[in-house]
Amino acid sequence: MKAVMFHELGGPEVLKVGEAPVPEPRKGWVRIKVHASGINFADTLFRQGQYLMKPNLPDIPGLEAAGVVDAVGEGVTHLKPGMRVTAIGTKTYAEYCTVSAAQVIPLPDHVGYEDGVAFPIQTLTAYHMLHTSHTTTPGQTVVVHSAAGGVGIVAVQIAKAAGARVIGTVSSNSKFDLVKQYGADEVVNYASTDFADEVMKLTDNKGADLILDAVGKPTLEKGLKCLAPFGHLILYGRAGGIPDPVNLMSLFQKSTKVSGFVLYTVSSMPDKHQAGVDKAFQLMKEGKLKMLIGKSYPMAEAPEAHRHMESRGSVGKLVLIP
Ligand SMILES: NC(=O)c1ccc[n+]([C@@H]2O[C@H](COP(=O)([O-])OP(=O)(O)OC[C@H]3O[C@@H](n4cnc5c(N)ncnc54)[C@H](OP(=O)(O)O)[C@@H]3O)[C@@H](O)[C@H]2O)c1
Structure with missing residues (x-):
């Protein structure tokens, strides 16, 4: 072959x-x-x-x-x-x-x-971060980094379907319209602006309830600065380099948390895996996920x-x- x-x-x-x-x-x-x-x-x-x-x-x-x-x-x-x-x-x-x-x-x-x-990697990764690692509910603000990418564009839609307000980040203005078209409420260029400042401005200084971060080194520390009280940052990749170690004491300030995610954890749990498959296909059938x-x-x-x-x-x- x-x-x-x-x-x-x-x-x-x-x-x-x-x-x-x-x-x-x-x-x-x-x-x-x-x-x-x-x-x-x-x-x-x-x-x-x-x-x-x-x-x-x-x-x-x-x-x-x-x-x-x-x-x-x-x-x-x-x-x-x-x-x-x-x-x-x-x-x-x-x-x-x-x-x-x-x-x-x-x-x-x-x-x-x-x-x-x-579907198997990008869609299920987005689904399980939003609904297994975290419980995304209406009214939460979710920041999706690299929002035009494979995982990102799906995460934007699944977060919207859960009723969240979605702020997407991208490294080029040419991706803005696309990310909005797929449902993001706001899009920020994280290469040319300080996205943490933008997120704080856009949320009246409250911050984000959830940040999905697969960029790593350039974004993780800034992300911690723009989390809401009890906010959650999920690190699931490192396209921009391995992040520096997190000072755990910095999480005390707003009772925030950082977690890691890798899809293989869910793939070996048949019930959770199947629930994700069924729910994501259902969103596709309903036209909420393209x-x-x-x-x-x-x-x-x-x-x-x-x-x-x-x-x-x-x-x-x-x-x-x-
Ligand atoms: N943990 C898991 O189970 C899991 C599963 C699937 C994917 N992932 C991770 O999720 C991320 C997205 O995966 P994908 O397959 O959907 O890829 P993708 O998002 O379609 O492509 C990668 C994107 O990463 C962004 N990026 C940021 N810094 C970069 C750099 N230094 N070099 C290249 N790209 C950079 C770029 O978007 P912008 O420049 O607009 O930000 C680029 O378009 C990857 O980091 C991947 O390893 C993790």
């Missing part, structure tokens, strides 16, 4: 289309014929050897695939060949991939493969896709089509 592979760590140029054996599903796993593979910021870290999981060279990047179940391993009874699915896995920048059956989500008829591949496919690329253009994501110019979900 054709797959995007890398034989050495490095920049986007190390990604090349090559031939790899079609993987066989082991016990409890299924094989998917991939129709769309999701590109995540994490893939750019994986390519450089800086992600939680380390590559085993030569390796195939990719953590998400949507497509059709093609073969099932021993013991898998609830999934059958021919089913349309989306899933979290590994090595998904390929014509076929194998994934644990527990990580497979059947796709409802109303969801196509490209929208479906924006996937934004920023751009689709053929496999040969995987380097270009990674460059685009790293340039901070991409919006929404980037997709690779095998």
Whole structure:
């Protein structure tokens, strides 16, 4: 089969289309014929050897695939060949991939493969931060950093659907209209203005009840300054660098809290995982949550896709089509 592979760590140029054996599903796993593979910021870290999981060279990047179940391993009874699915896995920048059956989500008829591949990581990450790590309720103010990005644009909509007032941040004014179109009440350019001052102004000095931060070093400390009393900052990434350690005593001032989030925690809790899947698909069905496919690329253009994501110019979900 054709797959995007890398034989050495490095920049986007190390990604090349090559031939790899079609993987066989082991016990409890299924094989998917991939129709769309999701590109995540994490893939750019994986390519450089800086992600939680380390590559085993030569390796195939990719953590998400949507497509059709093609073969099932021993013991898998609830999934059958021919089913349309989306899933979290590994090595998904390929014509076929194998994934644990527990990580497979059947796709409802109303969801196509490209929208479906924006679901398992970005949508569920946004959903669980807003409704599992935190309880977002009407009237709360939620700040979503990098609001035009894959997780960000979904988080804006899920927070709005929960009745929150949403302040999105972006690094370029060219993303303003888009973030507003997807429901943000206000958008702040956090590269050219001090977003903490802006948040305080916009909330009459009360501050934000929740901040979703995957930027890290440039934003975390400022974020703590613009939290409301009992406010909550969730750190779930570090696109701008690993943040400096937090002085816990600084949390006393307004009884605030900081927590971390990684989706894998929820993926291993079947009830919570399924509740998130059902509720997020329901929001899509009701038209309250729309996937934004920023751009689709053929496999040969995987380097270009990674460059685009790293340039901070991409919006929404980037997709690779095998
Ligand atoms: N913890 C989890 O389980 C989990 C799951 C999914 C994603 N994440 C994290 O969430 C973040 C968003 O992921 P995504 O896949 O949806 O990507 P994305 O938001 O579509 O793309 C990354 C965005 O990060 C922002 N950014 C800030 N500083 C940056 C820098 N120095 N270099 C490049 N980009 C920078 C850019 O937007 P602006 O410049 O407009 O801010 C850029 O568009 C990533 O940090 C990712 O690792 C975490």
